[in-house]
Amino acid sequence: MKKILGFLSLLILSFSTIAQKKYTIIPKPLELTPLAGEFVIDAKTKIVIPKGSAEIRPLAEMLAERVAVTSGVTLSIEESDAPSNLVPANKAIVFAPLKAKAMNKTLGEEDYILKADAKGIVIAAATGKGEFYALQSLLQLLPPQIFSSSLEKSVKWSVPACTIFDQPRYGHRGSMLDVSRHFFPVSFIKRHIDLLALHKMNRFHWHLTDDQGWRIEIKKYPKLTEVGSKRKESMKGHYNDWKFDGTPHEGFYTQEEIKEVVAYAQKKFITVIPEIEMPGHALAALASYPELGCTPTSLKGGPYEVTGIWGVHDDVFCPTETTFKFLEDVLTEVIELFPSQYVHIGGDECPKISWQKSKFCQDLMKKEGLKDEHELQSYFIKHFDKFLTSKGKKIIGWDEILEGGISPNATIMSWRGVEGGIAAAKQNHDAIMTPTGFCYLDYYQSDPTTEPLAIGGYLPLEKVYSYEPTPKELTPEQAKHILGLQANLWTEYIATTSHVEYMLYPRICAIAEIGWSPAKHKNYEDFTGRLKTHFERLKYLAVNYAKSYYDITA
Ligand code: TNX
Structure with missing residues (x-):
């Protein structure tokens, strides 16, 4: 019995560390709730932005550019009247502008919400700056190859499902x-x-x-x-x-x-x-x-x-x-x-x-x-x-x-x-x-x-x-x-x-x-656990980071 329990707890422990490793954002978000499943970006994925938003279009373009360079897939960018629904759907990555309150939170100018599940992704903020930070987190939820400057073959472009509410400590x-x-x-x-x-x-x-x-x-x-x-x-x-x-x-x-x-x-x-x-x-x-x-x-x-x-x-x-x-x-x-x-x-x-x-x-x-x-x-x-x-x-x-x-x-x-x-x-x-x-x-x-x-x-x-x-x-x-x-x-x-x-x-x-x-x-x-994945990102970005640290995370 003891042995079985021991084995089970080991199994749970290793599962949870695997689960943790999917979420390796630096700096660590204020609140991140892991969910089951993942969203996979492919040729059918579209990016949706609010109509006429000069501030958000460049962010959508930054994302599309990363995906195009590394996966070869060109995502369409569509404008929508009211993409302010916080429920992921339609295989879309939606940039939703939020004015005041969402998820019972009042959003400050650098805050954002990110929701990802198998149906899609919604990133929401009250300002372009918040949306920009949400985008940085989204990129870090993707495989590190997203930061490469060339085509990366046989990568599954998946985003682990989660809900994030994020806010900085200092200005x-x-x-x-x-x-x-x-x-x-x-x-x-x-x-x-x-x-x-x-x-x-x-x-x-x-x-x-x-x-x-x-x-x-x-x-x-x-x-x-x-x-x-x-x-x-x-x-x-x-x-x-x-x-x-x-x-x-x-x-x-x-x-x-x-x-x-x-x-x-x-x-x-x-x-x-x-x-x-x-x-x-x-x-x-x-x-x-x-x-x-x-x-x-x-x-x-x-x-x-x-x-x-x-x-x-x-x-x-x-x-x-x-x-x-x-x-x-x-x-x-x-x-x-x-x-x-x-x-x-x-x-x-x-x-x-x-x-x-x-x-x-x-x-x-x-x-x-x-x-x-x-x-x-x-x-x-x-x-x-x-x-x-x-x-x-x-x-x-x-x-x-x-x-x-x-x-x-x-x-x-x-x-x-x-x-x-x-x-x-x-x-x-x-x-x-x-x-x-x-x-x-x-x-x-x-x-x-x-x-x-x-x-x-x-x-x-x-x-x-x-x-x-x-x-x-x-x-x-x-x-x-x-x-x-x-x-x-x-x-x-x-x-x-x-x-x-x-x-x-x-x-x-x-x-x-x-x-x-x-x-x-x-x-x-x-x-340092998250840093291990971050080193991969830095590697794709050709950053000459101090390699001596790689060992501490092995
Ligand atoms: C002190 S920090 C300085 C710099 C030097 C630095 C070297 C500060 C305000 N002045 O002029 O470059 O030390 O660490």
Whole structure:
């Protein structure tokens, strides 16, 4: 008897794991109810969209395109008057627009419902964005070959039956890419955006300026790209033991290219947030326009140069009228290009030496009643907070902008740990969490002796996944200021696009799940179980994910 019971429970267990394996969506949906059966896409399947919906047609086309490329079947797209019935039928995949309530839920702008059974599929949302996320889930319910770029023979294009109600936990699910230390072409930025969308991430923070290169065309100041986007050579090797590589590095995005990327991201429901660094990390700008520094030449004595050395540099923007006018002009062009409500103005790692040595700065501090250089930095940031607020924008700054007094409308990006985010929330300011210990994907993900050279640190996948963005010490009211989290990729040691992907994947999948799924559902084993199928998807997408992780899911 015991033996039979044991055998039966083993059978049930293996059935349930098989059942679980069919539903391997990353990030994990809020509610997913497995059902028996499956829907199989074939030549008779049609896609139904609401009549005249300019927003939904492209989503139907995206689905049809995937199916056509991988299966060779061309699905018809039909318009219907009222495809708002939530009962799957007629071998159709129906995009149903829902205004308010459905399945006793009130749908927010990123929420969706997906129902699949043997008769068909209905995906429903109140907005195009919700429908888009439903589509991402539908693609992940299909076999991984759906992501292939060529015809995949002998695949059964089945979707396991289920009901999903899904909703994100946080509003900011971001990825920051540093294109200053190394430049990456528009084609790669678009691919990066596609992959973020697959993971239901919604913010792309584009770090466009730094000491090592200015990467955005500004019409009024052409030297920013003529001079500032080029450096003679770069540091090679680690801090303790480095040489110059003797190879020039350059690149920038024209305004036309920026517009192209922003429009592309919009179609994938991703907001692009530009970052223009100030007052520190400014050497590329100073090399282009030396009058923006506190001295005519660099503190070392020679001319300002776009540096190839990583780290923090002492030459920074001087808070003069000339600099303020320059940065206002730059930001005026920037906000024309980026519809994002937010503009990131940097604010991190600004050494104060040049300000301490400058008579102009010391006089300005006396005149304005500023007691130290931190307050001078705050005066600088507040000026641009006011400027951008007057243009209807909001600033984001790295957590150093808390020092010397926070700007009235600033959102804090907490990177030197979580304290900045906590302090911001306690002062009724919004915060985005990007602590180095959990979100810095430029850190080693495995044994440094076998990994490509990285900046340092140690941040394996499991540690990333363990991150909880809302600090316990906040009251529920204060916790509302935690807008979400972000994976940061600084690229001092990352020179190629395939290396970028190696550092991002799969760790950014964990960031995506933390941003989307409720904390109470967090389960590392379950996540890595789903990751096994996700690796197949990434393989078909030709993503150079870190293969070392494959074993953990075997
Ligand atoms: C600190 S994070 C920086 C970057 C570096 C990064 C390397 C931040 C706001 N500033 O300039 O690239 O560390 O991990």
